[in-house]
Amino acid sequence: MMTATRIQARSLNKQxxxxxQNGVQLDVLTDLNFDAQSGECLIFSGRSGSGKSTLLKMIYGNYLATSGSLQVKHGDEWVEMVAAAPRSVVELRRHSIGYVSQFLKTIPRVSTLNLVMEPALERGWSAEQARARAEELLSRLNIPERLWHLAPSTFSGGEQQRVNIARGFMVAWPVLLLDEPTASLDETNRAVVVELMQEAKAAGAAMVGIFHDAEVRQKIGDKQFNVSANEVSNHVQ
Ligand SMILES: Nc1ncnc2c1ncn2[C@@H]1O[C@H](COP(=O)(O)OP(=O)(O)OP(=O)(O)O)[C@@H](O)[C@H]1O
Ligand SMILES: [Mg+2]
Known part of the structure; x- marks a missing residue:
């Protein structure tokens, strides 16, 4: 498979x-430079509070960079996130960027199945196709079938996280952002998530992730970027 750059950050700053609070300024990210290619997983590491989640939110268009350039590939075009119109951010999120946040955003009365199927339905899949994929993912992630028709708001932390992961891996994303998706999972389910990430990489996703688990990092990471030290390395630890 041809590799292609999907994210390009140049001299990126976030303050x-x-x-x-008296206009106090926090310099969170300073002069960041990196590329993420299709089929590779770039891991962001660094101490707590160093700006890892902030960076993912900037790539997803939740936070705006203070200066620099952050471009994301959308089809054949580059979208400059530092100047993107809200409309193109919506388009990017529908087709080009998937995001597995640390916590599931539940919606009252929306069932687990419907929540997981949604990204596929938004892309025009048939209900049967979407349902088959959602059921496959929920089974692989060991969510008991009796929970599929319930809204996940009362689920345990680990169950909610697995529903969130199923939703994130529902369709093939050109860019996939993962913020500690394995944090509250047991070993069995962590291994399933590693498999899903390997499948997404093989399908050509450019993955950008934060993982506290060293074993997960080693299994899935191709390059590591230390946010605190501001350097990229081919050695994943
Ligand atoms: N919306 C915001 N307004 C003001 N400060 C913020 C905001 N979001 C994040 N910060 C600050 O930016 C810094 C980086 O936060 P961030 O959540 O990116 O850290 P992190 O590296 O993901 O940490 P952790 O490993 O604990 O998750 C923190 O000091 C935080 O207080
Ligand atoms: Mg974080």
């Missing part, structure tokens, strides 16, 4: 201004 937060705390308007309600």
């Amino acid at each position: 937060f201004t705390l308007h309600h």
